[in-house]
Amino acid sequence: KQEVTQIPAALSVPEGENLVLNCSFTDSAIYNLQWFRQDPGKGLTSLLLIQSSQREQTSGRLNASLDKSSGRSTLYIAASQPGDSATYLCAVRHSKLTFGKGITLSVRP
């Protein structure tokens, strides 16, 4: 059974910091991994999708990497801003899509 873990559950940083959010999964037989952002009470917004054959993807200040062999992905956020405050979830696609419980990020002005 695939398990996806995101630690820590919450993170608070001052504005301007570069930060790394971690995601680990137990079964490396995945099709892809996707990072999402969720604002309170809202749906999920797709940030980055990494296919199993890829090592990383970039979009603006965001960079996501994937190491299938070690069962890890990281989401790097450069020069964090208060508007980045949200819950960040990773999800791995195998026979279905399994989510981590998310990391709630707070960026202090």
Added chain:
Amino acid sequence: EAGVTQSPTHLIKTRGQQVTLRCSPISGHTSVYWYQQALGLGLQFLLWYDEGEERNRGNFPPRFSGRQFPNYSSELNVNALELEDSALYLCASSSLGSAGWNTGELFFGEGSRLTVL
């Protein structure tokens, strides 16, 4: 281009009632996924439909059911509502994906918030 749309956005029901939630995928997407997000819990996979067929089902009782129509829109039905069914129900859609089956990017709607009293 319209994103994934869900209706209703909010609804209140009482225990024992039945509810139907609706989802319209992004144009061209054939797969629809349903998830439950209860307060304090993570997203729990409910159902996956593709090309009108149920492809996979999460660990939920049979009173959770659904279907996908020829236009790829989908309904989630919950019978005999219980208090613990109160949650945000999220629908997502995806295309086939450039790397083949099951590799398309998922896009989510804003959800339907169900409160059971």
